[in-house]
Amino acid sequence: MMADVGAHIRAIARSCGGAAGAGWKRAARAAYTVAASLLAMSRVAQSAAQPQQSALQPAGVQAAHIAKLWNLSLIVCGIVFALVLLATLVALVRNGRGSAAQPPATRAPDLGSLTQPENGTRRVVIGASVLSVIVLVGLIVADVLTDRALSRMPVADPVRIDMLGAQWWWQASYRPQGGQPGFVTANELHVPVGRPVVVSLQAGDVIHSFWVPNLHGKKDMLPGIDTTIEFRADQPGAYRGQCAEYCGAEHALMAMLVVAESPERYAAWVARQARPLAQTTDAVALHGRDVFERASCAGCHTVRGTSAAGTPGPDLTHLMSRETIAAGVLANTPENLAAWIKDPNALKPGATMPAVPLSDADRRAVVRWLTTLQ
Numbered sequence: 001m002m003a004d005v006g007a008h009i010r011a012i013a014r015s016c017g018g019a020a021g022a023g024w025k026r027a028a029r030a031a032y033t034v035a036a037s038l039l040a041m042s043r044v045a046q047s048a049a050q051p052q053q054s055a056l057q058p059a060g061v062q063a064a065h066i067a068k069l070w071n072l073s074l075i076v077c078g079i080v081f082a083l084v085l086l087a088t089l090v091a092l093v094r095n096g097r098g099s100a101a102q103p104p105a106t107r108a109p110d111l112g113s114l115t116q117p118e119n120g121t122r123r124v125v126i127g128a129s130v131l132s133v134i135v136l137v138g139l140i141v142a143d144v145l146t147d148r149a150l151s152r153m154p155v156a157d158p159v160r161i162d163m164l165g166a167q168w169w170w171q172a173s174y175r176p177q178g179g180q181p182g183f184v185t186a187n188e189l190h191v192p193v194g195r196p197v198v199v200s201l202q203a204g205d206v207i208h209s210f211w212v213p214n215l216h217g218k219k220d221m222l223p224g225i226d227t228t229i230e231f232r233a234d235q236p237g238a239y240r241g242q243c244a245e246y247c248g249a250e251h252a253l254m255a256m257l258v259v260a261e262s263p264e265r266y267a268a269w270v271a272r273q274a275r276p277l278a279q280t281t282d283a284v285a286l287h288g289r290d291v292f293e294r295a296s297c298a299g300c301h302t303v304r305g306t307s308a309a310g311t312p313g314p315d316l317t318h319l320m321s322r323e324t325i326a327a328g329v330l331a332n333t334p335e336n337l338a339a340w341i342k343d344p345n346a347l348k349p350g351a352t353m354p355a356v357p358l359s360d361a362d363r364r365a366v367v368r369w370l371t372t373l374q
Contacts, residue, residue: 051238051257055213059235059260062150062216069146076135150217155230158196161189165201165208165221167247167352168254169314169327178267180274184302186314187327188257192266193236201227209245212258218244233260240328249350255328272374273318277305280372288369291362300353303373313353319373326351338367 058064162173172189176182191197201210203221211218216231233239243254261269280286289306292298298308304317319325322332326348330336339346341363344353358366 051240051259052214053240053242057214059237059239060215060231060233061153062231063214065146065149066217069142072142073139076139080135153196153230153232155196155198158198158230159191160198160200162200163202163210163221164204165210165243165247165254166204167206168243168250168348168350170254170256171204171314174270174273177270180270183273183317184315185273185318185322187255187324188259188322190259190261190266190269191233192263193233193260195263196230196232199229199231201229206247207245208243208247208254210241211244212239212241212256214239215258220245233258236260236262238323250348253327253329253348255324257323257328269321272321275318277303277317278372278374279305280369282368282372284365285369285372288362288365288367291358291366292369295356295358295366296354297356297366316370316373319370321374334367334371337370338363341366 052059055063055070056067058067159177160175162175164171164173170187171184172186173184174182199210201219201221203223206223208221209218210221210229212231214237215233216229219227219229221227237260239258239260241256241258243251245251247254292303293307298306298310300310300313302309302311302315302317304315308316320332324330325332325336325340326344329348330340340353341356341358343355344351345355356363
């Protein structure tokens with residue numbers, strides 16, 4: 001699909017290049033084609049893309065409040081913009097009056113307003129100023145009411161998660177709940193539909209910002225300062241989150257996934273995540289585990305039930321239960337795992353994970369073992 005889109009864009013670009021020498025009408029038609037094509041492709045991408053990432057498609061009560069404020073602001077600002085354009089058009093039309101013998105550019109300026117008050121114009125200016133103040137105060141009131149509504153969501157019996165932002169990935173620590181022990185995962189949150197979620201936010205290095213637009217607004221994560229954000233997913237689905245504060249070279253590749261599911265499916269997911277490491281009898285996989293523990297992997301990653309207890313990188317105990325690796329950069333497949341281990345910086349320049357010098361056979365064995373971490 002991406003190849004087809006690229007070919008389509010190149011075809012449009014060629015038509016635009018040819019239009020440049022064929023007159024402004026053809027150029028205008030080409031520009032219209034570009035705009036229409038891009039709009040159509042964006043709509044297709046939005047409809048087909050999963051997970052969602054849009055503040056205009058709220059899936060929770062707080063996101064709904066924010067969307068209402070956005071719609072109100074858009075309507076008000078749109079009306080003001082239209083009125084300004086209308087006033088500008090009226091001024092241009094009135095200024096253009098005159099005879100052919102004495103065009104406006106050569107007429108003597110009308111200085112009558114210096115000696116005679118323009119009561120009508122004064123009333124219009126005063127009325128417009130008063131109306132502007134009323135509109136601005138109204139928007140401020142709407143903003144304050146929205147902020148109060150966001151802070152009044154009930155948080156009884158919440159799911160509690162400790163979220164750490166680092167360059168450039170997310171660590172999520174689930175606290176013990178429902179008789180299940182706590183556990184650690186990365187770049188992917190699961191939450192039950194209809195139940196409040198309280199996320200404690202920390203920054204491990206620089207300023208980050210937690211943002212899942214379908215569920216809530218942005219919340220900054222400052223080094224040395226603990227903050228919280230509360231949200232509730234009211235619709236099941238997968239929602240993409242993103243760091244919303246520039247945090248370095250790979251800021252744009254610091255994504256997360258929030259999966260909202262029924263309480264039953266969520267409870268089953270928690271039980272699987274809290275489960276100890278699944279053992280394997282596959283000889284190749286066991287060799288891969290030995291290589292993993294001997295190599296630098298064990299110094300950066302934790303796999304519960306093994307000697308690997310590193311903390312600089314994500315916990316990999318249930319790696320294959322996640323949709324992506326490298327904070328949303330790659331789908332979680334054996335091929336992508338092998339490429340990531342071989343040279344992370346080729347896929348995510350600036351990543352702190354170094355290339356692991358393994359033979360092809362050892363790398364395949366490590367990937368084979370990692371695929372058993374369900």
